Ligand code: AMP
């Protein structure tokens with residue numbers, strides 16, 4: 001499937017809840033663009049999702065929902081490889097092998113681990129269920145999470161990893177892991193690069209523009225890809241703004257800048273054209289226009305999603321094909337790694 005001019009792109013999202021427009025604009029929209037003339041691997045990273053407490057009976061549905069979202073957003077499974085991480089055993093196997101070459105101290109520096117383990121220990125103290133010790137709340141799986149992510153990326157000789165800003169530190173680590181392996185055991189891995197879309201790398205919360213938009217926040221702070229037109233309108237109309245209505249990508253406060261960024265990302269219009277359009281207008285008019293834009297842009301995705309969710313079987317067949325393709329490539333890399341490491 002790989003031709004010399006094509007680059008390999010790899011990315012993934014965890015099936016751990018509703019996707020929001022931050023995920024769409026920060027990650028998936030870039031995937032679709034890049035997948036058009038490269039070889040794309042788009043993974044549903046279920047083994048990452050189980051590193052924090054979760055409900056097993058909800059997981060199959062979440063995996064299928066996420067697969068349908070990838071396709072509805074424009075990933076073409078005849079051109080790209082769409083698959084589930086746990087279907088390709090090479091991911092966890094390579095993760096273990098790489099675990100033995102990764103210093104503990106490098107993992108201890110990962111900010112996502114620090115944030116998530118803090119959140120978990122807070123929940124533990126509040127008496128909510130968690131698997132691990134009440135002391136830390138975090139499992140060894142959560143600690144090793146970035147090594148599994150490195151394995152995901154390195155198995156496919158990936159060049160480009162399109163993600164939002166919060167994942168850049170993990171990709172830096174994957175590069176270090178790959179370089180260290182190549183130096184110690186001989187050249188196996190391509191060194192990957194993170195690709196973030198500067199404009200949309202960090203879409204902020206609608207209720208607090210100092211925090212990134214996140215599904216773990218209150219529902220008014222984010223727009224889910226599955227929100228109805230009414231919900232979208234209510235959320236945008238009640239988004240916080242600064243006191244004076246100034247519509248400028250450089251001079252507006254953080255709340256309005258975030259809304260302008262969302263407008264720009266969905267409309268693909270030039271920032272100066274957007275500034276001119278709303279110059280002298282009030283917030284109500286701007287927000288109404290933004291709400292309508294988001295509703296219109298999400299509508300085809302939502303319709304396609306509904307269609308795809310009518311049949312589990314078709315999605316499962318598509319994922320079966322993805323597994324088959326991914327496995328072939330992944331197993332070749334894994335064999336090479338084991339040989340270089342001296343395993344018989
Ligand atoms: P998550 O749902 O946190 O696993 O994120 C899935 C993908 O969406 C990753 O590439 C993230 O970097 C990206 N992402 C998550 N939240 C945002 C946000 N608020 N703005 C931009 N990208 C985001």
Ligand code: TRP
Nearest residue numbers: 010011012013014045048149152
């Ligand atoms: N850790 C990523 C996130 O939370 C998801 C992920 C797992 C990923 N493996 C990956 C992203 C490999 C890019 C490449 O968003």
